[in-house]
Amino acid sequence: MLIPIRCFSCGRPIAQHWEVYKSRIEKGEDPGKVLDDLGVHSYCCRRMFIGHRDIMPKLLDYSI
Amino acid sequence: MKIEILESKGNTMRFILSNAPLSLANALRKTLLTEIPCLAIHEVDIFENSSVVFDEYIAHRLGQIPLITPKTYIQSPREVIFSLEAEGPKMVYTKDLKSSDPKVKPVYDNMPLIQLGRGQRIRLEAKAVIGRAKDHAKWQACIVHYIMKPEIKIRQSKIKDPKICAQACPRKILKVSKGKLEVTDETKCISCMECVKACGEDAIEVKHSNKDFIFTVESFGNMKVKELLNEAFNVLSQKLDDFSKELKSCGDAGARSNGQG
Numbered sequence A: 001m002l003i004p005i006r007c008f009s010c011g012r013p014i015a016q017h018w019e020v021y022k023s024r025i026e027k028g029e030d031p032g033k034v035l036d037d038l039g040v041h042s043y044c045c046r047r048m049f050i051g052h053r054d055i056m057p058k059l060l061d062y063s064i
Numbered sequence B: 001m002k003i004e005i006l007e008s009k010g011n012t013m014r015f016i017l018s019n020a021p022l023s024l025a026n027a028l029r030k031t032l033l034t035e036i037p038c039l040a041i042h043e044v045d046i047f048e049n050s051s052v053v054f055d056e057y058i059a060h061r062l063g064q065i066p067l068i069t070p071k072t073y074i075q076s077p078r079e080v081i082f083s084l085e086a087e088g089p090k091m092v093y094t095k096d097l098k099s100s101d102p103k104v105k106p107v108y109d110n111m112p113l114i115q116l117g118r119g120q121r122i123r124l125e126a127k128a129v130i131g132r133a134k135d136h137a138k139w140q141a142c143i144v145h146y147i148m149k150p151e152i153k154i155r156q157s158k159i160k161d162p163k164i165c166a167q168a169c170p171r172k173i174l175k176v177s178k179g180k181l182e183v184t185d186e187t188k189c190i191s192c193m194e195c196v197k198a199c200g201e202d203a204i205e206v207k208h209s210n211k212d213f214i215f216t217v218e219s220f221g222n223m224k225v226k227e228l229l230n231e232a233f234n235v236l237s238q239k240l241d242d243f244s245k246e247l248k249s250c251g252d253a254g255a256r257s258n259g260q261g
């Protein structure tokens, strides 16, 4: 689905970084470096990005 | 008790709380985490939703948005109404939320809330109220942790090669000057004990103070860190006042019943 607004573990808001993160890794940048640049330091928040799959666009095909 | 700010950068602040009991440090941490009043969306009226996700999913996402909380709202709790109206195809962001008070708005403008396909519509009204994080994590305003201040003791005579010791430190806070080992910044030490392993236990000793604490407070953007700290101390002293009042009335009741008995 969409990126969660906050990290599941620590509660920091993370969704504001998503678009930048997505566009940069689509250009072929290393996710770890991008997250360092964005200031996402703790590993609980980093796994939110690395483990996320954006399936919202796919869901849109099934709308009534 | 003294507070000395080590560094303050954006939403993060590091400070030393010195000459304070451990219980106070922990009380401050817990108050900052769970007792700071701040705004979050609590009730949502959904009038129209033809998107692919169900109402609860949207309400859950709305609730977690961090909102800027002005001081006046803490002093006298009030509600703020947010309204949202959008038609696809588009991505709905937090900036599309229209607030009834221009001073209260989402901390970040670019959080994706929901994606709408062609012809899909959403229309809703959300009510933000003051709450505390002990009831729900959406009201959490900051993240905070502390460590006991490390104290590094060096016995120069027992050190064979100061260079090896200095190189062992991953935080690079040990330095060799004029053949002597020196500590540059104790507050950066992470107590990993690599220096002790490299030089031997009799040469260097890393201990922890039990009355000085290094705090790191990271605000989520609802308030500035200084406001958070002020608020935390307000809440804490209010709680202590209430407690001592209760205790006094208990003591009176106890004395009375004893006298009667």
Ligand code: SF4
Pocket (backbone or CB within 6 Å): B152, B168, B169, B170, B171, B172, B173, B174, B188, B189, B190, B191, B192, B193, B194, B195, B196, B206
């Ligand atoms: S305990 Fe670790 S961080 Fe602290 S001085 Fe020793 S090597 Fe450095």
Ligand SMILES: [Zn+2]
Pocket (backbone or CB within 6 Å): A007, A008, A009, A010, A011, A012, A042, A043, A044, A045, A046
């Ligand atoms: Zn996290």
